[in-house]
Structure formats: structure tokens, C-alpha cells
Amino acid sequence: MAHIYEDILTSVQKPVRYLGNEWNVIRKSLQEAPHRVALCFPDTYEIGMSHLGLRILYSILNQREGIAAERVYAPWVDMEEKLRETGKPLVSLETQMPLSQFDVVGFSLQFELEYTNILTMLDLGGIPLHATDRSVSEPLVIGGGPCAFSPEPLADFFDCFLLGDGEEAFPRLVELFTTLRGQGLARKEILIELAKQEGVYVPQLYQTEVDAETGFEVVTGSDCGVPFPVRRTYVADINEYPFPDDILVPHGEIVHDRVSVEIARGCTEGCRFCQAGTIYRPVRERKPEDIINTILNSLEKTGFDQASLTSLSTADFSCIGPLATKLSAELEKRRTAMSVSSMRAYGMTDELGESLSKVRRSGFTVAPEAGSQRMRDVINKGITEEVILQGAQTAFKNGWGHIKLYFMIGLPTETEEDLVAIVELAKKILALAEKEHGNKAQVTISVSSHIPKPHAPFQWLGYENRESLRHKQKFLLSLIKPYKRLRFKWHDVDHGWLEAVFSRGDRSLCQALELAYRRGCRFDAWNDRLNLQVWRQVFEDLNIETEIWMKDIPLYAVLPWDHLDSLVTKDWLVREMKRAMKGRFSPACEKPYKKKSEQNRTDLGRPEESDKLVCYHCGLECDLDAIRQERIASWNSLEKGLALEARDLPAPVDDADSQVTRYRVCYSKLGEFRYLSALDLTRTLTRAFSRSQVPLRFSQGFHPAPIMSFGPALGVGIESSGEYLDFETMVKLPESELLDMANAQLPTGLKFTSLRQIDAKSPALFTLINLADYSVSLDSPALGDWLKQNAPEFADDEPLLSHSAFVSRFLARSEMKVVKFRKGRRQIQDIRPMIHAIDVSNSSVPLQLRMLLATGAGGSVRPEVVLHELYGDVPVGYFKIRREKLLIDQGGHISSPMDASVAV
Numbered sequence: 001m002a003h004i005y006e007d008i009l010t011s012v013q014k015p016v017r018y019l020g021n022e023w024n025v026i027r028k029s030l031q032e033a034p035h036r037v038a039l040c041f042p043d044t045y046e047i048g049m050s051h052l053g054l055r056i057l058y059s060i061l062n063q064r065e066g067i068a069a070e071r072v073y074a075p076w077v078d079m080e081e082k083l084r085e086t087g088k089p090l091v092s093l094e095t096q097m098p099l100s101q102f103d104v105v106g107f108s109l110q111f112e113l114e115y116t117n118i119l120t121m122l123d124l125g126g127i128p129l130h131a132t133d134r135s136v137s138e139p140l141v142i143g144g145g146p147c148a149f150s151p152e153p154l155a156d157f158f159d160c161f162l163l164g165d166g167e168e169a170f171p172r173l174v175e176l177f178t179t180l181r182g183q184g185l186a187r188k189e190i191l192i193e194l195a196k197q198e199g200v201y202v203p204q205l206y207q208t209e210v211d212a213e214t215g216f217e218v219v220t221g222s223d224c225g226v227p228f229p230v231r232r233t234y235v236a237d238i239n240e241y242p243f244p245d246d247i248l249v250p251h252g253e254i255v256h257d258r259v260s261v262e263i264a265r266g267c268t269e270g271c272r273f274c275q276a277g278t279i280y281r282p283v284r285e286r287k288p289e290d291i292i293n294t295i296l297n298s299l300e301k302t303g304f305d306q307a308s309l310t311s312l313s314t315a316d317f318s319c320i321g322p323l324a325t326k327l328s329a330e331l332e333k334r335r336t337a338m339s340v341s342s343m344r345a346y347g348m349t350d351e352l353g354e355s356l357s358k359v360r361r362s363g364f365t366v367a368p369e370a371g372s373q374r375m376r377d378v379i380n381k382g383i384t385e386e387v388i389l390q391g392a393q394t395a396f397k398n399g400w401g402h403i404k405l406y407f408m409i410g411l412p413t414e415t416e417e418d419l420v421a422i423v424e425l426a427k428k429i430l431a432l433a434e435k436e437h438g439n440k441a442q443v444t445i446s447v448s449s450h451i452p453k454p455h456a457p458f459q460w461l462g463y464e465n466r467e468s469l470r471h472k473q474k475f476l477l478s479l480i481k482p483y484k485r486l487r488f489k490w491h492d493v494d495h496g497w498l499e500a501v502f503s504r505g506d507r508s509l510c511q512a513l514e515l516a517y518r519r520g521c522r523f524d525a526w527n528d529r530l531n532l533q534v535w536r537q538v539f540e541d542l543n544i545e546t547e548i549w550m551k552d553i554p555l556y557a558v559l560p561w562d563h564l565d566s567l568v569t570k571d572w573l574v575r576e577m578k579r580a581m582k583g584r585f586s587p588a589c590e591k592p593y594k595k596k597s598e599q600n601r602t603d604l605g606r607p608e609e610s611d612k613l614v615c616y617h618c619g620l621e622c623d624l625d626a627i628r629q630e631r632i633a634s635w636n637s638l639e640k641g642l643a644l645e646a647r648d649l650p651a652p653v654d655d656a657d658s659q660v661t662r663y664r665v666c667y668s669k670l671g672e673f674r675y676l677s678a679l680d681l682t683r684t685l686t687r688a689f690s691r692s693q694v695p696l697r698f699s700q701g702f703h704p705a706p707i708m709s710f711g712p713a714l715g716v717g718i719e720s721s722g723e724y725l726d727f728e729t730m731v732k733l734p735e736s737e738l739l740d741m742a743n744a745q746l747p748t749g750l751k752f753t754s755l756r757q758i759d760a761k762s763p764a765l766f767t768l769i770n771l772a773d774y775s776v777s778l779d780s781p782a783l784g785d786w787l788k789q790n791a792p793e794f795a796d797d798e799p800l801l802s803h804s805a806f807v808s809r810f811l812a813r814s815e816m817k818v819v820k821f822r823k824g825r826r827q828i829q830d831i832r833p834m835i836h837a838i839d840v841s842n843s844s845v846p847l848q849l850r851m852l853l854a855t856g857a858g859g860s861v862r863p864e865v866v867l868h869e870l871y872g873d874v875p876v877g878y879f880k881i882r883r884e885k886l887l888i889d890q891g892g893h894i895s896s897p898m899d900a901s902v903a904v
Contacts, residue, residue, distance in 0.1 A: 003672055004096045007782065007877045008082040010717040015675040016252035017045035018079065020071070020093025023249035023687070023747055024301065026062045027094045033068035035178045037061055038092055038102040038139070040072045042109075042117035043525070048073045049248065050256035052310060053145065054108055057166055059244035064171055070094040070102075074117040075124065077522055077529075083124055090124035099125025103181075104174050105139045107158075109147035112502035113495065113525035115154060119517040122157065129514065131159045131204055136187040140177050140194075144170065148201075149232075149279050150454040150561040152217070153502045153509035155203035159191060163199045163564060164232035164279075165265075167241040173197060195226035199233030201564060202226070208507055211558055215548045217506035219563040231565040238265055238284045243291075245298035249687055251673075251680045258306035258339075259298045263291050263323075267312040268588040269344075270616075271369070272380045272580050273408070275453035276312055278568045282622045283316075283590055288323050288634050289642045295327065297645060299336060303687025303745070306337045314340040315347020316588070318607060318631040322638040328355035330644070335698065342367075345383050345391030353398035364395050367406040371421030377585045378413055380576070385425065392429045401437035402444070403429060409472045410450040410464035412580065419472060422447075423479040426486055434485070444487040447476060449496040453503055454561045455568070457576035460553045463500040469493040494532050497550075498524065504549040506560035512538050569619035589614045590627055607631045659732045660697055662762070665725050665742075665755040666898055673749035674719040682708065684750065685725070691745040694738065697728035711765040711886050711897065712772065712855040715862055717876070722885035724765050724897045726758070754898060769897055771836065771887040772855040774863045776879050778803055779846030783878040790872065799847055803840045807849070810870045811838065818865055831869070834861040838870075855886070 009015035030036075039057055041048030048054065054071070061069035070092035075083065083090065089098035099105060105127065107118055119129055122141070128134050131141065141159045143151060148161040162169055173194065180190045195202040205224045208217050221228045235241065243261050250257070266283035267276065295307045309324070311317060324338070331338050338356055340347075345366050368388055370376045376383065392403055407422050426445050433441030449469050452461040473490045480488045502509060516538045523529040539546055553559065555574055562570075579586060587593040592611040609632070613624045669681070676684065686706055689696050696706040711724040729738075739755045746752065778799065787794040787802075794802045816832045834854035841848045853861050863883075864876050888900050 004088060004091055005079075005082075008079075008086060008088075009675055010877045011875070012078045012082060013076060014045075014252060015716065016250075016677070016680055017073065017076070018093070019251070019672045019675060020096075021672050021747060021749070022251065023303075023684075023691075024246045025094060025248060026058070026069075028062070028068035033066055035067045035174060036097065036102045036104075037067060037069045037174055038072050038097075038099055038105045039069055040099075040105060040107045040118075040121055042074050042107060042114040042121060043111075043523070044076060045073045045250075046252070046254045048108075049250055049254040050260075051108060051110070052260060052262050053166070055244055055247050056241070056262075057106075057170060058248075059246070060167055060241065061171055061174070067171065067174060068094075070097065072099060072105075072121065072125070074114075074121055074523075080120060080124065080522070089126050090121055100127050100139065102139045103178050105141050106170070107141070107143045107145075109143045109145040109151070109154070109161075111525055112147060112153075112499045113530075114523075115502060115513055116517045116521045116524055118154070119157065119514065120522060130156055132156075134159070134187065136181060136185075136190070140190075142173070146275060146279060147503075149275070149564055149566060150503060151201070151203070151564075152219075152507040152560050153505045153513055155507045156510035156514075158203065160194055160200050160202045162233075163201060163230060163566075165235040165238075167235050167238075169197070169199050169233045173200065192224050192226060195222075195224070195230075198231065201230040203507075206563065214553065214557050215545075216558070216560050217508050218558045218560055229563045229565040232279065232567055234567075235284070238262075239287055239290060243286065243294050245294045246301045247298060249302045249304070251676050251684045253679070253683070256308070257304070258308050259295055259302060259304045260308040260310045260341075261291055261294050261298075262286070262311060263309050263314065264311040264317050268316055268590045269313055269382055270380050270576070270586055270588060272378075272457040272576055273369075273411070273450055273453070275456045278455045278573075279566050280312065281566075281568060281618065282620050283627075285317060285630065285634065288319060288326070288638050289644075291323065292327050292330065292642060293645045296330060296334075299334060300691065300693075303690035305335065305686075305690065306339065307331060308339045308341060310341045312342055313344055314342050315344040316591075319634045319638055320347060321349055321351045322635065324352050324355040326638055326642065335704065345388040348391035348394045350394055350398075353394045357398045357400075364400045364402070365404040365406065366391060368425065369406065369408050370411060370418060371407065371423070371425045372418045374583060375411060375414065375418045375421070377583050378580050379408075379411060380580065380586055382585065382588055385428075388425065389428060389432065393432050396433050396436040396441075401433060401440050402442045403433065404444045404446060405429065407445065407447050408450045409447055409476075410469055412458065412461055413583075416475070419476055420479065422476065423486075426480075427483065430483065430485055439485070442485050442487065444489060445476075445480060446489045446491075447473065448491040449493050451496055451500045451503060454559070455566045455573075457573045457580060459504075459559070459573065460555055460557075460577060462551045462553075463497060463504075463549075466493045466497055469496070492527060492530075495525070495527075495530060498530070498532070498535060501546050501549055504560070508544060511542055512544055515542065567619050572616060572618040575616075586616070587614050589616055589618070590622065590624065606635050658730065660728055660730060660760075661732045662726060662728045662758050662760050663735075663738065663755055664758045664762070664765075664898060665727070665739075665752050667723050667725060667750065667752045669714065669720045669723055669750060671719070671749040673747070674714075674717055677716050678710070678713045682710070684747075688742060688745040688747075688750075689727070692741040694733075694741055695730040697730050709764050709766065711769045712860060714883055715864065715881075718863070718881045718883055720883040722753075722883065724769070724886060726762075726765055732757075756898060765897060767857050768888050768900060769886045770854060770856040770858055771889050771894070772853050772860075773884045773887060774851040774853060775841075775882050775884050776849040776851070776863070776867065777846050777882075778840075778849055778879075780878050780880065783874060786874050786878060787871070790874075800840060800842050803847065803849065806870055807838055807840055816869050818869070831861045831865065834859060835866060838866070 005018055039054050058069050061067050072092050091098050122129055143158045144162040144166055148163055151161050191202045194200050195205055205226055206219045206222045208219050210217050264285040266280040268283050271277055328338050369381045426443050430443045452458045477488055480486045519534050521534055590613050593614050698704040698706055708727045714720055735755050739752055742752050815830045817828050817830050820827045820829050837852040841850050863881050888895050
């Protein structure tokens, strides 16, 4: 079946974003799964595909009988323009189903500056923007994620929000909605029943009023018999929901292009600016055995070459050291690099540093958040300068020469001395780096503005004046500028201001959001896309005074999010806020704390039965005995040995001769795979080889890569039935066996058609190949319509004669000068000598144009350029171009690259 966007994909950036043909993709028919769920991420494919929460829900929902989960990402602005121009709907990647035809449409709400993209997706998907305008037959629009805990600026557009973990609650909600709708209930009746479920907030069932003192529009209750406040739901044991190991493998590059596994949920540290530290409590850890097995199995099923351990604070995983040691030993056998996210400085021990640097080192980041110890105590960042320097020193000794440091400005009680301390700390770290790496050392300082988030102890604070924040940025830059190996990056304060408005705002902002969307605001989180002038005008036109959300808020005030219960009490948040103002540090909860050692404020050692764990009685009332026993069990399992499920070594190595061998393969690239770029194709083939357990030979150096070489690059959007690739293996394998192994792991549309061993001295494909044979289908109705309107000589009833006349006129030209750009320079080139043959074939159906064109190192011409010279400004999407074969012309003798290879 042709892709619904086939005629527009060649005219947008990165068409691979819209294909949905990834390895491990799940497609269910309506017969086997009548209940359809669209998992929507309101940002680009590259960002949404990296989100772990969607990976989990995609797997859980598709495992349930009767439910199919499909993905929808926000189209980039060029694709939105094409969809509106052609009247095509926004569709899912798996089955190209319009958004309006799903039963449930769920949005992951990760960031406030993605809100306009939500309206774009609803509109393009054919769903009424306002929840009250939707009939019972239209999808249930639901939001989840961190922004669901302060959702009032979205209240008009969502039927409901799910507060908390989705593994248990979301599938149950889907099934309940489809069941109730099948019973013939009215939409409001259905929403009332949904609102009775734990963690479900339905805005239209609740009344609001404006608080006279603050000016906030606050939620006051409901007369529908639904809970008030709405309490979040959470999964007590995340081990009951194993992290998926058969994750989707994209062909295009994504932000986190690796196997990433959530090793824990929640954080013990209690940073007072952090919303996540509240709404994801308590900490729940995955079993070490499950983590390692998931990663190893996932590497086999995906072909990724990097694995990452992920959590809010990976260093605080109770057995991170022995876990990393055990995992890195397994990954080293597979030439797979390991990284960790959100690493605190005290987590970079010698043990972990050695584990992370075994295969290759990825970036290393430390987040001191503040430069001075006084300020770190205010925000409750439980690290000292000594610990930060120790962690950096360990990283430098283990090979890292570049470290990124994250800080915030605009924090409460901040002074100029605190800003100076940021640079002084960075200078000390740079000095350590220079001792190990000399002039190759580098430290990057990244500074963001503090945004007081709902449900965090600092929620009552205001967002600092933007001019003041800009002054602080300039001050820091002046201090950093003399140091060449100190780099400075900062976040735009206007982005921070708008984020603060929608993070802390109320239901009155719904109007502003819709009006900004109508006026063209999209992808506001992207630096080059935020149009602040439009937003300012929107707020002015609607008489919305945004400053009410920028100010400090009285501790006793009713807040626009108070009706949503995070399960952490307001008393605890107030207590932490007051401790911050006194500069008092609160040790991490769920950990032993030894006050005698202020320089080492955490304990990463083996837990003991006698450990007394810290508890602040925040409202969750954790079972500390159970937590202690769980962590002791994790250590015991690592020390006694784990039952690993994955193979130790690739299977072919066992029986094959150890011998570096070079092969040449011919392959086809058809259907949707014609939209893969050269880099996408390399990535896809490399991962297919990895999944097939073919032991490729890799280059040496810091970033080892498989030794592969391709023939002349194929343009995006062009099919081919005869491309060539050379690669080397570490063992000698029978050609037929190798062909079968590779094809078993290649997606439909890519296929190795023939393979042979070649001599190591055989010339590279790019230097051998110099001819390309193309066919162009001429039966497109769109092409015929265009020619009838723009080429009067075209006779619709005699297409063969008409196209032949175009060719004759074309070949009569002695020269064909076109403009080319190479390395940014404009050049004029005569392409006529590069056109070896061109004619219209009347022996094929449909009618075809055949072209034999020069390609390769000696010069090349693209078929699209020839078609433009032949027919004029016909949109290239009207042609279906295929490269039939690549050839070698040696003094008039034409041969195949396979035949020309030097045989062994």
C-alpha cells in the first residue's frame, strides 16, 4: 500500500520522520485489536522516539489483547504546511490512521513550551480543539506526564488528565472508556465514571473561581460526585512491569540513539527546586538482574551499540557500582559503550569511571546547580565542593577531557558572590583537567534560569525579572571570557519566562494558548521558533496580566494546582521552603545519614541490617524496612552472581575460521526505504549486521566503526534494485549462510540479492562505478495533468509520442548548463557530457523513461536535474524514479561491480 504522504515526502525535511517502518514496529489489525490508542508526543520524531515513558506504554498496551497502540509525533512546520495545502490528515505511523479515528488519544505532557504543538496535532488530526465540542463518537483526549500536575492552561482542550504512573492506570482507563461508550452512555456520563478512577482529573466537571487576593483562577470543587482533590496513582513495584527489550529501532538519528533502561523511578535527594523529586516519590528500583538481562536482550533485538542506565539520579541507585561493573564486563564483549544519565558528582567513583570508559567514552556531565556551598545548602543539593572535585578528578583520570557543568541562576537569596563562585568552581575543575589532558582539556558551563515549579518546595517563589537574569548572564560571561578552555552556554530567559507562565498559570491561559496557536506559534521550545512578539500581543489583546504568576506567592494562598494531590503534604513542602530560607540542609530520605562526615553527605556503600534510614514523613509513609531489605537483596544478587539470559559471544564465531574476510553485496532499496538518506542507510545496515550476529571488522580509535564502503550515494526518494556495499568480517563465513543471516534481520524493502567474497585489494566501489541506469515511471496522473496545463505540445492520447518528442528536443541541445553549489560556492556545470543515453521505452507498462547517467568519483549528474531540464518545473514527487543498476564502463566495456571485483 502506498504511503498516504507519498506525494509530499520528497518536499519536506527528513521524510524518515513520517514513515513508521522501524525495526520491531507493532502493527495490529482492527480484527485483532478493535480498541485503538494513539500515543502522541507533541514534539518532533527525534525527541519523542527517545522518551522512555512512551516506550513503556507502547509495549504494555500492545501486549494487551484487544488494544493496539500506535504513535503520532508533531509534524515539523514544513510538513504541517503540506498537510494543510493538500488537505491530508495527521496520521499514525503504524497504520496511517487519522487521529480522529482512534478511540483514545493520549498526549505525553513533558514541557510547557510544547503546548501549541498539541493544538496543531488535534487540529490536523480532525479532532475538535475544545473538549466540550466533542461528541460521544470522537476520541477521548487524555494527558499524562509531569505537566499533568499543573494542567489548567490546557483544561479546555483535554477530556481528562492522568496523574502519576501509567502502567496500571492507563490500560484500565482505555478499556473502561471503550466499554462505557459501547453501552451507549452520553459523553458526560462516561467522563463522570472515568473521574471516579484513581488519578483521573476531568476539568469540565469542576468549578473554578477567581481568588480575590492573588487573582488566580482556582478550582473549588465539583457537584458531580467525583473526588476532590484528585490523588495521583503510582505503581508500588515497577518490577511488575519489566522495561521492554524489543524497543523500536529508528532508521533516522534520534536524540538518544541507544538502548536506555529506567533503572529506578523517583529520587531520594529532595532538591527544593525539583518537581520530579515530589511527583515521582517514593524511589522504586528495578532488580539488577532484570536491568542487565533487559539491556543484553535489547542489544540483540535492536543492534544498538550503546546502552544507558537512566533515572532521576543514577548515582543514587543503591548498588550502582557493582551493577555498572557487572554490566560493563558484558558490554565490553559486545563492543558496546555504556553511559549513565543524571550522574551526581559523588557517583563518579574509580569503579564506575573504569566501567564507563571500557569501550568508548560518551559525554560526562555534573550538575552542581550552584557555585557556593551556601547556595547548594539553600537548594538542598547534597554535594560539597570537595565531592565535586573528587568526581571530576576521577573522570579525568579515566580518560575524560571534557566535562559539562550545569548551574542555575535566579535562585532564592542569590548574591553576586554566588555567581563568582560558579566560575571559581569551573576554574578549579579546569585546572584538574589540564593536569591530565593539557591543552585538550575543556569545561563547559551551562546556565539556566530557575523556574519555580508546582509541587516543589520553591513553588511559592517568583520568576526573577528578565533584565536581572540577563545582567547575571553578562556578568558570568565577563568572568569566563579570559579563559579559552572555559565555554559558556546559557538558556534564553524569554523561554524561561513563557515556561514559568504556563507552568504556574491557571485556566484563563486556555484562551491565550489557542489565540497564539491561531497566530502561528509552533515549537516554542526551539530557539529559532519562539515568537515572543506574538505571545506579548496575545496577552495584551486578552488583557491577561502575566505578572501575577511571576511574583512570590503567600504560603497560605490557594494555588491553581492545589486540587491535584501529589501525595506529598503541603506541610512538608512549607517546612522545606522555610529550611531553605535559613540555609539548612536536609539529608536524603531513604538513606542512612552519618552526620559526623559533612564532607560526604551520602552513603553509596553496601546497605546493612543496622542502617537507620532517614524519613521526613512527607505524606507517603514509606516502608523503610522493606526498602532496606530490597536493597540488601540487590547487593546479594550481584555478589552471588546473576542468571544472565543473553549469549556470551556471537554464535557464528564459535564454528567459523578466524580470518578477516571482505565481501561485496548487491542489495535493493525499495518502497518507503527510498526515503532513507545515506547516513540513515548506514545506520540501518550496521544494526542489521549486529542483530544477525555477523562479527564485522571495526576500525580502531576513539569511536570504532564497522569497516563498510558504499557505491555512489542514492538521492533521497529514489528506489534502487541494484546498490552495492563492501564490508569486512572477523571470520570467514560461507556466502550463502552470510546472505541468509543478514536478510533475516533486514526490514521489508531492504534485501541483499547477491553476495560474494572479494579480494582485500579490490578497488573501492566509489572509484570503480561510473554509470547508473535509471528508470522513471511516466504514468502518474499528476504528471499528466501538469503537462496538459503547462506543456501545450503534450498529447494525452499519444503519451509515447509526446514523451519521445520531449527527449528528441532534449538530446538536440549541445550543452546543458546548470547551477551547482559545492562547499557553499556557486558553480556552472555543463551536464550534457554526463548523459550517456536517454529514451522512452514502449516495451514496458507503465511507460518508462530510461536514462544512463554518469556517477561516481569522476563526476555525476542527478536524475532529478535531468528531469528538470527535460520537462521544466514539474514537481519531482510526480515522478517515481528507480536506479535499476550501477555499472562500470572501462573503455566501452560495460560490466557489473560484482563481476569486476577481484575474485579470491
